[in-house]
Amino acid sequence: MPSISLKTxxxxxxxxxxxxxxxxxxxxxxxxxxxxxxxxFFVTSPALWKLWGEAVTESFESATVLFLPAGESHKRFASVEKLLEQLARNGADRDSILVAFGGGVVGDLTGFLAAIYMRGIRVVQVPTTLLAQVDSSVGGKTGVNLAAGKNLVGSFHHPVAVIADIDVLQTLPKNELRAGLQEAIKSGVIRDPKLFSFLEKNADKVLAGDTKALQTVVDRSLRVKADVVNQDELENGLRMILNFGHTIGHAIEAATKYTVLLHGEAIGWGMIAAIRLAEQRGAMSEKDAKRVVDLIHRYGPLPAFKAKAERLVELSAGDKKNRGGAKRFILPTGIGTVEIVTDVTEDELLAATSAMLQEMSAMTKTKKQVKR
Incomplete structure (x- = not known):
């Protein structure tokens, strides 16, 4: 089996x-x-366990299953407290192991549970969505959301292993598959032009759920993530590039109360906003910008949402990349290269976000006309 090592x-x-x-x-x-x-102790969602629970527990003599309802809205402290109480009542001790069996929400929250229960116990990540397999299960980031923003509370707590079974993706809803592919596009843009080209040339196979194609996408995306994390474990510099598209993407999620778009879908729109900013600054060629935006839409469609540009810019002020009053932004400069900039003005960000919203509006009108 392909194996990727993380050494921090x-x-x-x-x-x-x-x-x-x-x-x-x-x-x-x-x-x-x-x-x-x-x-x-497994932490998973009821729907996922119904699909795969029997296959998972077949090789276990005994295991306790704790359930977390699906959805970003449950990634809150209320869920954390409830699960901590269940761990304590079921006799979990410092030698116990938590297994996060699910997508990004389950992985992030279970990692946080492991970081704080009895001051830290071990966790194994078994990601079941494409988004979790290509990104969130690796690197040790954990967290829960606040009303003020996403993942504002959390810690770095690495798993002792990550086990990604491509077979599980076969039961993944199509919209979740497409949402996860936006994070794979991100990996290609920031550091791997070969992955980007693969996604361009093999879109039909990838979207059809071809096992070999998906394994290539997951493998190359994980290698990008591992390489970056190995160089910058605590996001003091290089690791920030993994947040390309996330500044506005997270603002979109907060503005829509985490109920309208999947995480990857919000990141897709966030990447488009970042591309428009790069174009405004002359940091990225028109040709490269078109390739990226075309690929984002190829792996869409990205759902429309309601939010004003001013509100999105306001919400982006709480971005975790910001340090010492400086607003940090991941700006694409080509396919495979980005830079971390600290001089993006509010007016620039407002113009880029407005351009993204105008593009969304134009697409929505076109779809309505086609339906008629």
Missing amino acids: PSASYDVTLGTSLLKTLRQRITRATGSRTSRI
């Missing part, structure tokens, strides 16, 4: 990628954690 100052672990991995999940967890294992 505080943690070292492998990401295993392949097919039929759920059948040997117990052995893989034991191999990663050693004999110091008392209890295993």
Whole structure:
């Protein structure tokens, strides 16, 4: 099985990628954690467990399953407290292992649980969405949302292993598959032009759920993530580039109360806003900008949403990349290259966000005309 290694100052672990991995999940967890294992606790959503629970627990003598309702709206402290109480009541101790079996919300929240329960226990990430497989399950970021913004509370708590089974993606709803592919596009834009070209040339296979094509996408995206995290574990510099599209993307999620768009869909619109800003500044060629925007829409359609540009810019002020009063923005300069800039003005960001909203409005009108 392909394996990708992460080696940071505080943690070292492998990401295993392949097919039929759920059948040997117990052995893989034991191999990663050693004999110091008392209890295993799965955190997952009811719908996902209904699909895959039997396959997961087949190799386990015993495991406790804790449920987290699906959706970004449940990534809150109320869910954290409820799950912590369940861990305590079920006898979880410092040798227990949490297994995050789900998408980005489950992964982020379970990682946070592991970071704070008894001052830290081990966690294994078993991502089941494309978005989680290509990005959020790796790197140790955990978090919960506040009303003021996304992931404003959290910690760095690396998993002891990441096990990504491509087979699980076959039951993924099409909109979630497409949303996850936006994060793969992000990886291509910031650091891997070969991945970007692969996504361009193999769109039909990828969107059809072809196993080999999806495995290539996940593999190359994870290698981008691992390379960046290995160089900058705590996001003091280079790791910020992984947030390309997230400044406005997170603002869109907050403005729509996390109920209108999937995370990847919001990031798609956020990347378009960043592309428009790069064009305004002359940082990116018109040809490259068109290629990126065309690919974003190829893996869409991105849902429309209601929000004013001024509100999105206002919400972006709480972005976690901002340091010491300086607003940091990830600006694409080509396909495979970005830069971190600190001199983006509010007027520039407003103009780029307005351009993105105008593009969305034009697309919506076109769709209505076609329906007529």
